[in-house]
Amino acid sequence: MNKVSINAAQQRYVIECGEGYTCLGFANARDHANQIASKLSRANLAFTDEDYATLAGYDKYLKAIQAWSQSPLTRTTYFDPGTDAKAARVLESCRTHERKVRLILGDTSTGEPWLEEHDVIGRIGRSTGSLKVPLLIEPGEHGGCAILCACLLAIVDWESGDFLYRHAAYREADLSIKPSGDADRSWNVLRREEVVASFRDIGKAGAYLAFMRGATIEPRVFR
Structure with a gap:
């Protein structure tokens, strides 16, 4: 040992x-x-x-x-302690139906999203071993990272954009776009008064804002 x-x-x-x-x-x-x-x-x-x-x-x-x-x-899927029972059922349904989804993670006590753009789009898989935990498998990949199931705020169907699961506390990120005054990155996205991202053009800033509010937009559009 x-x-x-x-x-x-x-x-x-x-x-x-x-x-x-x-x-x-x-x-x-x-x-x-x-x-x-x-x-x-x-x-x-x-x-x-x-x-x-x-x-x-x-x-x-x-x-x-x-x-x-x-x-x-x-032999069953093992979910983290604290995972909402409805979130677990939706994840398992998405896994068995090989449904592509978008995950929104964050603080379940406040409903505040973490604004994650990586490891949040793909299908649901499952690990091997004693505890077979859900995995987020990105398109074109065969393996993926474990999902922080107890931190799920929402699960969005990628094709329709419909919310398959929404935590009771979840609220869309409070974001806005303002000029930055920087010639290279002219537009800032702010959460309340804090800058969370900067972009060369307002189109990319708008796509980022929409994505962070739950829209099914490919991240490559704003990266």
Whole structure:
């Protein structure tokens, strides 16, 4: 088993991994273990107050993963703790129907989008391993990155532009376009009063603004 240490200041486990290290947050370990304990009806896998931020807690997390891998549920899609049940159903439907979608990620407590333009367009796939998590697979690719399912604000059908899922807190990004005074990049896109992007022409600025408000526009239009 890899050597594990505790970084109390950063609230995470630090795990030796080959020639480097990987990290796992205390809360993340607890939430995964508790979710698995609930789905498997295995109360013994759930964290107690004494397990949090301890090596015993990390060991319990590993035992929960192992228990999941030995259960029939390991053949199903595994969603992050905190994922909205409706978002999970929509992602799974998009995966089985190979539907191209646009994801909008952000803070689910405020509904504020993160204004991500990369790794948000493609079809939904699924990883291998014990926890088969949803992946966002971009056009022309065979693999992709894991989706931060608990941070989904919206899922948009690429062909129709219809919202397949919208988080209760989601609100469109409050963006505006103003002249920058810069000869090279004449137009700024602002979120409230903060500049978030600059462009040579107003057409690209408008396409960026529309994309960040949920429109299904290819990012190459404004890059």
